[in-house]
Amino acid sequence: MDRMKALVLEEYNRLTYKEMPDPQLGSDDVLIRVKAAGICGSDVHGMDGSTGRRIPPLIMGHEASGVIAEVGSNVIQYQPGLRVTFDSTVYCGVCFYCRRGDINLCDQRRVLGVSCDDYRQHGTFAEYVAVPRHVIYPLPDKITFEQSAMVEPCSVAFHAVAITPLSLNDTAVVVGAGIIGLLVIQTLRTSGCGQIIAVDLEPARLALARQLGADQGLNPNDDDAVAEIKKMTGNRGADVAFDAVGLNASLKTALGSLRKGGVLTLIGNLKSEVELALQTVVTGEITLRGSCASRGDYPACLDMIARGAIKVDPLISATAPLADGARWFQRLYKKAPGLIKVILNP
Ligand SMILES: [Zn+2]
């Protein structure tokens, strides 16, 4: 067996660039030479062991693109040399949920670059990764490898907007202007929203939010965000809100900003449990909607990125060789200001 270079989480908080065996190629799998792989917030939070989803040893990474190097014996529809990206979720295709099309809820769901009590699935911070053919998507000509490594977070934002009932000119609040929040804002801009209000603690992120389609940026350090949003909406509140963070404070702001009958879509879950203003939800007939990963949203996202309807270049803070990956992880872990997305090139 040949060996490849990979960035390996050898123990919690210790990443080493080293040789690993090439992935094993099953008969329904496609072997991909990885060209670009984004570092996700869940990798950064997960590497210290706090989430229980990155148990070492592990090659992390699930946002990537590359070129097909080899195909398994059953794979007739794809040839080596094809530029592709792939779903971060490997789903079974035969369980109750998969057969309804709810592949993101698959009972056998595995996420690339994750290891937990149930499974270990090596990811994309490596020269090669093997994925089943049914999660592959060919790339449009006009899109770069770096741009297509952004399709995974893009699909997470796209899915959240797609499952949120929206009427023309609705006012939307987006709490958290990190990568997902900024992509939610751009997707909302293409969806007929009226006023879009971003809420974040970092001024640089609020500036980026405005540049990418938000009408207003509110910083809870300076303003009472909920009171300001009420003012901007004739004292009524927003029609829809998105929490792209998942902490007590972000949920409180998102919920507090809504009008009666509004919809709150929950994407972030930094905390696994949060406090909920139950009475506000009940008496205001608020709809709470969880949104997990995506299902079937990749082709639309690839098209929107290729057409420039969703701009990913302003979100890419840096690209670096995979060999330098450990250093970039440290910078992200220490929350170096201004870093939105770092992409590694194996
Ligand atoms: Zn991710």
Ligand SMILES: [Zn+2]
């Ligand atoms: Zn399934």
